[in-house]
Amino acid sequence: MSTLPHHPTPPPRAGHLVVCGDDALAQRLSYELAHVYGEHVTVLLPSVHRNHGPQIDDLARGGGLSVSVVEAAEPTDDALRSAGVSGASALALVYRDDRANIHAALRARRINPRIRLVVRLYNRKLGRHLQELLDRAVAARVGDGSAGEVTTTVLSDADTAAPALVAAAIAGAGKVVQADGLLLRAAERPADERDPAPYLYTLALASDEPGGSPELLPDDAAAAAGRATRGRTVLETISLEESPATPVNRPRLPPGLPVATLFPRRLRYAILGLIALLFVFAGLTWWVTGDPPLRAAYRSILDVFGMGEPALGEGTGRQIVQVLSGLAGLALLPVLFAVVLESLGTFRTATTQRPPPRAIADHVVLLGLGKIGTRVLDRLCDLGVRVVCVERDPQALGITTAHARRVPVVIGDVTREGVLEAAHIGTSRALLALTSDDAINLEAALYAREVDPELRVVLRLFDDDFARTVYGTLRESYPNALTRSRSVSSLSAPAFAGAVMGRQILGAISVEREVLLFAAIEVAGRPELQGRTVAESFRAGMWRVLALDVADPADRRADLGTDAAPQRDLVWELHPGYLLRSTDRVVLAATRQGLAELLRGDRGGMPTG
Secondary structure, eight states: OOOEEOSSSOOOOTTOEEEEOOSHHHHHHHHIIIIISOOOEEEEESOTTSTTHHHHHHHHHSTTOOEEEEEOSSOOHHHHHHTTGGGOSEEEEOOSOHHHHHHHHHHHHHHOTTOEEEEEOSOHHHHHHHHHHHHHHHHHHOOSSOGGGOOEEEEOHHHHHHHHHHHHHSTTOOEEEEETTEEEEEEEEOTTOOOSSOOSEEEEEOOSSTTOOOEESOOHHHHHHHTTTSOEEEEEEEETTTOTTSOOOOOSSOSSOOHHHHSOHHHHHHHHHHHHHHHHHHHHHHHHHOOOHHHHHHHHHHHHTTOSOOOTTSOHHHHHHHHHHHHHHHHHHHHHHHHHHHHHHHHHHHHHSOOOOTTOOSOEEEEOOSHHHHHHHHHHHHTTOOEEEEESOTTOTTHHHHHHTTOOEEESOTTSTTHHHHTTGGGOSEEEEOOSOHHHHHHHHHHHHHHOTTOEEEEEOSOHHHHHHHHHHHHHHOTTSOEEEEOHHHHHHHHHHHHHTTOEEEEEEEETTEEEEEEEEEOTTOTTTTTSBHHHHOBTTTEEEEEEEOSOGGGOOSOTTOSSOOOOOEEESOOTTOBOOTTOEEEEEEEHHHHHHHHTTOSOOOOOO
């Protein structure tokens, strides 16, 4: 297909943003950048008639957004140049195929060495290698000392959305973001409950009405006033070194083998029969030969297994016992070998596909083991939550992970009767419906509601408007049950948009249907922060400064959210009167609109090639 810009949208201009992809994340990301941040966005997609192409084309043709669309079957050099990559300040590669994103990233870096890249990759290990490779390429090609301003960020929508999905399914599980060796945990507190532990700030107050939006980042007076009547979400800090609540890497295999599976009842009976037979013939041999007991037992074992010398020249009784021992061995050993082989086959089946235990309860039923489901399964296992998976494709991506984690898997179509029963949905604590089909997820949720009207249900729905409608309807139909409907694209898009804008996004935490972003930004050039005290810089519903990076500007780490050893460069619980200087870097919590206002017009200040 030839590259063809669509009109009447404006053509690409220097300093604009480019998004490559045509799925829900590409659509949501384009909307975030154009609507929330007010940037001009060029979307490169295979076709405006497939996937989410029509919706992206609608963004370009109406709504007053500065969005243009370029069609190209593949992100070739010519296609990227037609989308304006040579003059763009940032490029987001969000194709569903990791390979296509990698190839496009390499091409884009060659066309414009100074462009900021945000690459969507599911493979986290490959993503780290790619990030290092592209950053080294920049250092080699950019010789004016500005290579440090050019960034490559590798993100996974599955990793970004998984914490919110897990937190929605587990009552009391904190939603966490890592920063400088600490975990920032957003913990939910019911109305008028005594706080079990100190916390830093109140992040949100629950809505007064079912299905309403929470009040994000309230001021201290509003938080105190709403504490008695409204639930709230508070921010805690937890040390990675000291906290027992920190997820740990659990062993992939259990410490012991399943003895009951490796030695089933028939095998145990056969072994016991063989041992009893050996005792009988050992006693007979000792009785007829007069040998010491140990020697008699040894000779009888050899006779049963056909390894003894013929009893020529010995007494008649000894010869009769030897013949009987040989006949018993000939009859019993084939049966024993058959039972052993059957047991090994059963063991192999059990280790590759474990059915749920009959008495399992208080577990989470996870429906769908694709990319999102696999990441959610990993997090649930790290938290020590019992899980039963349901997947209709025995070759699905997450089947291997489930086997390695020793998680029971029910293979079957959830729309058929008996599949959810096999997963013991009636005794579970929550249902996570994460397949790629909205209809299947909704059908599973409705069936689970019939089994248990108060069951906690979390739905993955692609369309955010549809998710909002389903959420409201289920809340009205089942007022005593907790229902969450989540669009993965809406959960992931804020983090991707923040990375495209050039700031370090430490993570995102969902609060009801809203999202709070945690970012590390420079104070310089931001009148909303620079020259103001911490108290003066706070804007309710928009942003709040949480911590100060006290490291020397020349020695600051590029990534505060790294998994490396903590450096303790951040100072928390800042004095309200501390004056923010131009050389400071702060960590703040912000709504999407608040972060967009702080970063509006700022894309790192890099010259374009």
